[in-house]
Amino acid sequence: MPMLEVGYLHIDNPIAVISSHNQPDFNDAAGLLLLEGFDLDEVPLEEMQASLETISRNARKGTGAFGLSATCSQDEPLLEAARLASRNLCLLDLRLSKIPDPIRLLELIPRLKRCGVTLSLRIRPEDLSNALLEKLNESELDIIHLDLRGLNGAGPKMVKKAKDSRGPVIMALADIGEFEDARNLLAMGADVVSLRGADPEFAEWLSGAMQEYDSLSGWCNAPKHICAGGDLRGLAFCCPPVKSCPVHGALKKAGMTPEEFVQKKLTFAKGTPLEKGDGTCFGSLVWCCKKSKMCYLRDAALDRIGLSGKEYMGLKKKLAEELLSKSSS
Ligand code: SF4
Ligand code: SF4
Numbered sequence: 001m002p003m004l005e006v007g008y009l010h011i012d013n014p015i016a017v018i019s020s021h022n023q024p025d026f027n028d029a030a031g032l033l034l035l036e037g038f039d040l041d042e043v044p045l046e047e048m049q050a051s052l053e054t055i056s057r058n059a060r061k062g063t064g065a066f067g068l069s070a071t072c073s074q075d076e077p078l079l080e081a082a083r084l085a086s087r088n089l090c091l092l093d094l095r096l097s098k099i100p101d102p103i104r105l106l107e108l109i110p111r112l113k114r115c116g117v118t119l120s121l122r123i124r125p126e127d128l129s130n131a132l133l134e135k136l137n138e139s140e141l142d143i144i145h146l147d148l149r150g151l152n153g154a155g156p157k158m159v160k161k162a163k164d165s166r167g168p169v170i171m172a173l174a175d176i177g178e179f180e181d182a183r184n185l186l187a188m189g190a191d192v193v194s195l196r197g198a199d200p201e202f203a204e205w206l207s208g209a210m211q212e213y214d215s216l217s218g219w220c221n222a223p224k225h226i227c228a229g230g231d232l233r234g235l236a237f238c239c240p241p242v243k244s245c246p247v248h249g250a251l252k253k254a255g256m257t258p259e260e261f262v263q264k265k266l267t268f269a270k271g272t273p274l275e276k277g278d279g280t281c282f283g284s285l286v287w288c289c290k291k292s293k294m295c296y297l298r299d300a301a302l303d304r305i306g307l308s309g310k311e312y313m314g315l316k317k318k319l320a321e322e323l324l325s326k327s328s329s
Contacts, residue, residue: 003031003214003220004031004169004191004192006118006142006143006169006191007091007117007118007119007142008089008118009032009065009067009089009091009118010065011031011032011065011192012031012064012065012211013029013030013031013207013210013211013214014031014182014186014190014191014192014193014210014214014220014221015029015030015031015032015182015192015193015194015195015203015206015207015210016030016031016032016033016034016171016192016193016194016195017030017032017033017034017194017195017198017203017207018034018035018036018069018173018194018195018196018197019033019034019035019036019196019197020035020036020037021035021036021037021038021047021048021051021068022037024051024054024055024058025200025203026055026058027200027203027204027207028064028204029204029207029208029211030064030203030204030207031064031065031192031207031211032064032065032066032067032091032192032194033055033064033065033066033067034066034067034068034069034091034093034194035051035055035066035067035068035069036068036069036093036095036196037069038068038069038070038071038081039070039071039072039097039098040070040071040072040074040077040078040081041072041073041074041077041098045077045080045081045084048068048070048081048084049084051068052068052084052088052090065091066090066091067085067090067091067092067093067120068081068085068090068091068092068093069093069094069095069122070092070093070094070095071094071095071096071097071098071099072098073098075104075108075111078094078108078112079111079112079115082112082115082116082117082119083115083116083117085117085118086115086116086117086118089118091117091118091119091120091143092112092117092118092119092120093120093121093122093143093145094108094112094119094120094121094122095122096121096122096123096124096127102132102135105121106135106136106139109121109136109139109140109141110139110140113139113140113141118142118143119140119141119142119143120141120142120143120144120145120171121136121141121143121144121145122145122147122173123144123145123146123147124146124147125146125147125148125151125154125158128144128146128162133161133162133165133167134165136167136168137165137166137167137168141167141168142168142169143168143169143170143171143192144162144167144168144169144170144171145171145172145173145194146158146159146162146170146171146172146173146190147173148172148173148174148185149173149174149175149196150175151174155172155174155185156184156185156187156188157188159172159185159188159189159190159231160188160189160229160230160231162189163188163189163190163231163232163233164189164231164232164253166232166324169191169192170189170190170191170192171190171191171192171193171194172185172190172192172193172194173193173194173195173196174193174194176193176195176198176206179206179209179210182206182210183213186220186221187221187222187223187224187230188223188224188230188231189221189223189231189233190221191221215310216310217291217309217310217313218309218310218311218312218313218314218317219313219314219316219317222290222292222313222316222317223236223237223320224290225237225238225289225290225293226238226246226247226250227245227246227247232250232253232254232323232324233320233323233324234250234320235247235250235251235254235261235320235323235324236316236317236319236320236323237288237289237290237316238250238261238287239281239282239287240262240282240287241258241261241262247261254323254324256323261323264322264323265286265287265319265323266286268286268318268319268322268323269284269285269286269319272315273285273305273307273311273312273315274286274312274315274316274319276301276304276305277298277301278301278304279297279300279301280297280298280301281297285298285301285302285307285312286319288301290313290316291309291312291313
């Protein structure tokens, strides 16, 4: 089963590789391959078509996801590109360089989406005001592609802010030098981390390492605990809200009362292995901590019911989705 499904894309691992369409890096291990450089004021659509043919000849082995990054001062070529991308089940990653006017952008998104395309928007944090983020969250945009390069450590906070606004899938483009850099962004809520201009060997190694980490952990972008600065998905690891601690601020942000939170957790746990948990602090695994936090009590409870750490985290992931689903809020 793919790690992430967004629109018609099936993404098997959380690393995306961005390279120029003139010099593509065909990294077969990456979850998403993005070819950029399609300024449609300069580059004819035929080149996009040719790139798609090159991708299907040389890479992705017919399974991986791919996309094209484009911008244009006119709408019509972008609409053509959206139709082309949609026919080829390919992501269209819209770049803002030729679309500086937010009004044009917000009108363009629904027109592009009507072409059936899976759409992302690459945007720098300085261009993303709170008002625009709110509008994008209300739009049909599939992915916000945050360009966090050069932010020197502020990137994870930006990701958390976008994640907690509960909008589209988040892809974070950042300066990644090691596994931990990528993992920090994922732990703050990025669904995909994209690399641009990375050493191809490093990108391939990182893609493989992430895939392995996901298959071992069961939730490769699991959040931190709320009290450790995690995003709202961390509510899945929270205790019952009976004492004064950061859970109350998180619940307020999530638009839930403590009573609703307790009810939602108990309802989700009913009939699942999370309902069990004799000997744990609160008598049920639904209130228990992240697997990476050492705890003999929880691990003994997991052993007793034969639930692996990976299955436990998989259930916590579903719990987080349920707690934050807009339909249930
Ligand atoms: S409820 Fe528990 S896990 Fe959540 S913020 Fe409070 S102390 Fe931390
Ligand atoms: S039993 Fe362990 S994992 Fe569960 S809530 Fe207590 S400390 Fe956390």
